[in-house]
Amino acid sequence: MLKLKNRVLIICFSLLTTFSYAQVNSIQNIQSRKILSLNGKWNYIVDPYENGFYDYRHDPFDQSKSGSGGFYDDKVQKNKTELIEYNFDLSPQMNVPGDWNSQSEKLELYEGTVWLRRKFNAQPEKGKKYLVYFSAVNYEAHVYLNGKKLGIHKGGFTPFQFDVTDKLKAGENSLVVKADNTRKPDEIPTVNTDWWNYGGITRDVFLAELPNHYIQDYKLQLIKGSNNTLKLDVKLEDATAGQEITLTIPELKLEKKFTTDSEGKISEQFQWNRLNFWSPENPKLYAVTIKSATETLQDKIGFRTIETKENNILLNGKSIFLRGISIHDENPLLAGRLRSEGDMRMMLQWAKDMNCNYVRLAHYPHNEEMVRLADEMGLLVWAEVPVYWTISWENPGTYANAKQQLTDLIVRDKNRASVIVWSIGNETPLSSPRLSFMSNLAETARGLDDTRLVAAALEVHREGKTIILNDPLGDKIDLVSFNEYAGWYWGGTPSEITSYNFDIKYNKPVVITEFGGDALGGFHADENTRWSEEYQEALYKNQIILLSKIDALRGMTPWILADFRSPRRQHPVYQNFWNRKGLISETGKKKKAFFVLQDYYKQMQAKYK
Structure with missing residues (x-):
């Protein structure tokens, strides 16, 4: 046994000395x-x-x-x-x-x-x-x-x-x-x-x-709790002290010079009172230049604040309702992942056509270009890592992997004004190991970036006609964000779900991260016939009535913008390896429920002006 252990150690050491994991x-x-x-x-x-x-x-x-x-x-x-x-x-x-x-x-x-x-x-x-x-x-x-x-x-x-x-x-x-x-x-x-x-x-x-001495990383954002104090963090690839870094924003007539410390870093705060804040109605991006002695980097960065106060989500100090939709990184019209700017712009424009100001990019980090387009087009973003369903909660290697993916997501997108939520997972079942795993991820997200909200798509359970949310992870995150599928997986027909009520433990803003049901585009029947557009339409109408019972409701991202492929969905007529919960079919046709949500969001837009 000792010889075997030694052989394993030798192999592992050989592996580490031959090659390494990505930087x-x-x-x-x-x-x-x-x-x-x-x-x-x-x-x-x-x-x-x-x-x-x-x-x-x-x-x-x-x-x-x-x-x-x-x-x-x-x-x-x-x-x-x-x-x-x-x-x-x-x-x-x-x-x-x-x-x-x-x-x-x-x-x-x-x-x-x-x-x-x-x-x-x-x-x-x-x-x-x-x-x-x-x-x-x-x-x-x-x-x-x-x-x-x-x-x-x-x-x-x-x-x-x-x-x-x-x-x-x-x-x-x-x-x-x-x-x-x-x-x-x-x-x-x-x-x-x-x-x-x-x-x-x-x-x-x-x-x-x-x-040599290239700029490895930088962040320029408003600090938490301030609308006029910017913080610049810069890190050179190597620990080179005394390097001059110049920050320029021509439109603001801003130019500031800084010097790297012994670790090749800069971390400086300064006030600036003439900022035009980014928002969905005003997606203002500034041309930003960060220059060292050896290179000049260009970026487009917007500045905004996001915070919660009691039951409200405040964007730039003003209460906002997140009129959202969930999106997969997949083009329903052309099989496969989104490949081009045109693919991504189409998906985001469909969301805007629905009167959305917000998208949930589920269930994993989407293309960086997608997030940059959200910056440009004025759509707030929920960004997520694929800690999905049942994970090996007690495996240290699994946690290290999840933590690294979360870190990579935050490092990549931390300069994007559109991103307001870092999501650490989706529909993870309750247990002590899971709570520890997820709580540590929440702490990691806050340690990397304390200027955004941290959330997760939680699950609910039911007792009689009461929908209960008392997940202990709710103490660790900023939103009461959860999925519920009344009228599809439970709760009876669409007209019956309005008899339910909610019991929500936490005094925080509520954002419904998923609800919905499947409809085969073009299949029409009465509102009690599964898979029909009429069933999905009735479901959305009654979900809006049901969810309006929540006083703290401040947003939603129904599931989902467009039909997408899934090996789990095997019904030969209605699914054929497609999840049909999309409000837009695989041919690009808007289903009847699309217009229900579009009209509701128009009302909410007027209410939260």
Whole structure:
């Protein structure tokens, strides 16, 4: 037994010394750097047995003495006697960004390993640093450049990067990614979800050229509780003291200079009284420049305050009703993840057409471009991590994964005025380990950013005709935010749900994070016939009556804007692997319930002027 333990330790140490996990806290604002897009056509090899990763003894090639032997070597046959059982050049291609499930019919339901390879030319310069940056790969990515392993990243929706300065060649380079979307019980999310498990390189890939002492991270926002005190935090990639950093906002005639401390950081507050506050009605963004001795970064940043007071949510000091809708990162009209600005703008415009001022980006971090568009278009955002349903609450590795994904989300989007809520999870069942897990995530979110609200989509339970919310996690978060499906999963027909009442323990603003029911677009019947547009319409009308009983109701994000694909939804007529709770069908047609919510939000808009 001792020998076995020693062997395991040796293997783990070898693994750590051979490669590393992706750099913690990815670089801020990659779009403002000097970047080479690696998007486009990538060759791919489907590898369900992982022949390109393990030898016939199931030992990883990249942990062998030579470190070679896998598909990542990207070899081609040099003479007729050489045995090579793969060939990227002769393999099919897929679009990156893009998932494999929607690009190949035979991969529609595939979960496992796919190798992707892109060749590109580079001319690295001395005195520069180079990073390969992935905006997202689902789920576990092993990344190799020119046959050398850069490292591993876990998490399907957050960015990561690797320093390739000493591995990049002048001329042609081969970048290979082993992407594996296998669901596992100890991962985030876990094995059981209600959305399509799209695998692959689903978001942008860049090669970034950076100077020495480049700006790793920055944040410019109003401090908590103030409408005129700004705080600038800047961190250089290395601990370089005495570097001058200049902040400029030309429209405000603001220019300030700061000097980095011994850790290469700046953390300074200053007052400014002429701010035009960002809001959905006035999505004001300022052109901001942050300049060091070696680089100049451009951003568009809005300034606003968000807080709760008793039962109210205050945006810029004024009570607001969050007229929202939930959204998945999926285009119903074109299979797969949202790929382009046009896809994302369409989804957000549909929300605005419904008179929304707010969107819940569920159940995981959406594309950074989506959040930037929300900034521009004037939509408040609930941003979430995929701590979803039943997680391995007592596994330290699972918690570390969840914490890292939450950190990555906050680091990426902390300069976006639209983001007002960091959500730490959805519909997690009550238990002591779960409470500890979720409470620690809430504390992490506040430690990283105390200027926004922290929430989670909680569950309710029922006693007779009373809907009860007494989840102890409510003490740790800022909103009484919960899902309830009266009229669909329980509670009888739509007309019967108005007989229910609520018993809510906490004196906080109430935001209903989900309600709704399925309707097959174009199927019409009476209001008591499941799957019909009339049933969904009646359900929404009666949900509004039911929820209006809550005095502290300050917002909602019904489930969901548009129909989306889900392997859990198997009825051959009404579902056919689609969750039909959308207010817009997979053909882009607005269902009858869309107009019910649109009219209600028009009334609430007038009430909270």
